[in-house]
Amino acid sequence: MERVDAIVVGAGVVGLAIARALALAGREVLILDRETRFGSWTSSRSSEVIHAGLYYPPGSLKAALCVEGRDLLYAFCRSRGVPHRRLGKLIFAHDAAHAPALDAIEACACRAGAGPLRRLSAAETKRLEPVLDATEALFSPMTGIVDSHAFMLALLGEAEAHRATLVCRAAVGRIGRRGDLWQVHLEGDEAGAPAVEAPVLVNSAGLAAQALAARIDALDPAHVPPLFLARGVYFTYSGRTPFRHLIYPVPEPGGLGTHLTLDLAGKARFGPDVEWVDSVDYRVDPARRERFAAAARRIWADLDPGRLEPGYAGIRPKLSGPGGPPSDFVISGPAEHGLAGLVGLFGIESPGLTAALAIAARVERMVR
Numbered sequence: 001m002e003r004v005d006a007i008v009v010g011a012g013v014v015g016l017a018i019a020r021a022l023a024l025a026g027r028e029v030l031i032l033d034r035e036t037r038f039g040s041w042t043s044s045r046s047s048e049v050i051h052a053g054l055y056y057p058p059g060s061l062k063a064a065l066c067v068e069g070r071d072l073l074y075a076f077c078r079s080r081g082v083p084h085r086r087l088g089k090l091i092f093a094h095d096a097a098h099a100p101a102l103d104a105i106e107a108c109a110c111r112a113g114a115g116p117l118r119r120l121s122a123a124e125t126k127r128l129e130p131v132l133d134a135t136e137a138l139f140s141p142m143t144g145i146v147d148s149h150a151f152m153l154a155l156l157g158e159a160e161a162h163r164a165t166l167v168c169r170a171a172v173g174r175i176g177r178r179g180d181l182w183q184v185h186l187e188g189d190e191a192g193a194p195a196v197e198a199p200v201l202v203n204s205a206g207l208a209a210q211a212l213a214a215r216i217d218a219l220d221p222a223h224v225p226p227l228f229l230a231r232g233v234y235f236t237y238s239g240r241t242p243f244r245h246l247i248y249p250v251p252e253p254g255g256l257g258t259h260l261t262l263d264l265a266g267k268a269r270f271g272p273d274v275e276w277v278d279s280v281d282y283r284v285d286p287a288r289r290e291r292f293a294a295a296a297r298r299i300w301a302d303l304d305p306g307r308l309e310p311g312y313a314g315i316r317p318k319l320s321g322p323g324g325p326p327s328d329f330v331i332s333g334p335a336e337h338g339l340a341g342l343v344g345l346f347g348i349e350s351p352g353l354t355a356a357l358a359i360a361a362r363v364e365r366m367v368r
Contacts, residue, residue, distance in 0.1 A: 001193055004028045006200035006367070007184055009172050009212060011038035013148065013353055014345065015204035016155040017360035022200070023162035025364055030196055031164060032184070034171035034208075039152045042206050043353065045282070045314030047234075047261040047269070050074065050084065051351040052142035053114035054091070054105055055251060061329040063112040066351040069358035070142065076357060077146060080154045083264050089143035089246040092125065092134035094298055101250035102138050115142040131242050131300055143246060147264055148353060155356075175201065177218045180340060200367045203344040207280060207317050213344055223337040225330055225346050228321040232272025233284050234311035235292045237303075241268040247299050258295035269311055270296045276322050277315070284310040319347035331359065333366040341367055 005027035008019045016038060019031045035041070050073055056062035077084040093099050102119070109117055118139040120128070125137040156166060171187035176194065182201035183194035205212045213224040241260075249257040258273055270292055293305035319327035330346040337344075343363050352359070 001183075002030070002196045003181075004030045004196060004198045006030070006202065007032065007182065007196060007198045008202045008204055009033075009184075010204035010206055010209070011035075011166055011168070012041060012043040012204065012206050013039060013152050013155070013356045014043075014206075014348055014359055015202070016152050016159065017356040018202055018204055018363050019164045020155050020159040020162075021360035021364040022202075022367075023159045023164040025368075027163070027200070029159065029164040030198070031159070031166045032170040032172055033166070033168050034187075036168055038156060038166060038168070039149065042314060042317070042349070043148060043152060045312055046148065046350065046353055047259075047272070048145050048148045048263065048353070049246065049261060050086075050144040050146050051354045052089070052109070052140045053112055053351070053354075054109040054117075054138075054140060056112060056351075057108065057326075058111040061331065062351060062355070063114075065329065065355035065358040065362070067113050067115075069351070069355035072357040073146065073151075073354060074144070076154070077151070082150045082154050083147040084144055085264060086142070086144035087245050087262065089140045089248060090120075090125065090129060090132065090134075090137045091140070091248045091250065092132060092137040093250060094134060096135050098250045099136060102136065105250070106138055109140075115140070129243060129245060129247065131302065132247060133301060145246070145262065145264060146353070172212060173215065175212075175216045177339075182341060198341075200341045201343075202363060202367075203342075204348075206348060207315055209317070209344065209346050209348075216342070218339055219337060219342070219344075223332055223344070225319045227346075228318040229277045229280065230316040230318050231275045231277045231281065231313055232316065233275070233288060233292075233313045234269045234271030235284075235289065235296075235308045236311040237268040237270065238307045238309055239304075241300070243268065243300075249298065258292065260296070260299050270299075270308070271311070272314060280315050282313045282315075284313050286310050316349040317347055318349065329355075329359075331362060331366075333363075335366075343367060
């Protein structure tokens, strides 16, 4: 049996950021992931947007960690050469009925310290994006995009340079407790000797965080929140588009509405939509094209629907279901469940990519 200073389960962007933070603090860290490579679940199935922190209730973890993480992420990308671009984002009202939603976003963003915003008239919006039909809009200059794979690769490289090791194809089974050590058994060998033990255990398993928590012998199930799955599909657009910024409608229940984002090569994609599902399914049905075309035409009236192609799907790990109130991140440590060295992260959906470095710093402080 191997012993290390800390075990992080889950090699998504947040797990890698946590492993890096723990390694930089002087700990020998083992990162375990059941897949064949890092970041193959939620972290590789997002819009790759660096969020400014506009939507999240002041005082929430999402609000605080998004704003802190945004600034840390921009600084990290600049200093490490991670490809990124601060494009700015327009949140538009398609008609006057949506103006109160813009008021609410503006007020929320100001209270949360999300940075400067500009309220634009229809004419001012046209000057920024001539083909966007909007009665008014909010412009967020702090919003950007990042190469999420390059970001994860940089996190992993720094972690490995400071005594962290990533082990893939390592599905975690039962997790026991011996004295002050967490003992991790691999799946299929729960009855045998544990594979590794450590005084610090971080559950950053994303969509599988609740299932992993259920396998921790000492953890009271009362400290594990429920899981709801919200599926979001993206369609990509082949050919050039006339947009220079990210374009978002006012939010809808469960998500931010079908929006237009650009990758670092300038290629456009529309999505994600919101569909509540019972299991993880990443297939994209080409028959959804017409629905996407209808939503996309609210952004770009002259869009050619024949150029919309099935892209990819992602799953949001929600902590409240359809019709429920928006849920916050849950980062549960010894102060909540009473178990030394254990941290569980639940409901780490958007803005998890943006907030990753701030989440990591918080977790590192929790286990000092």
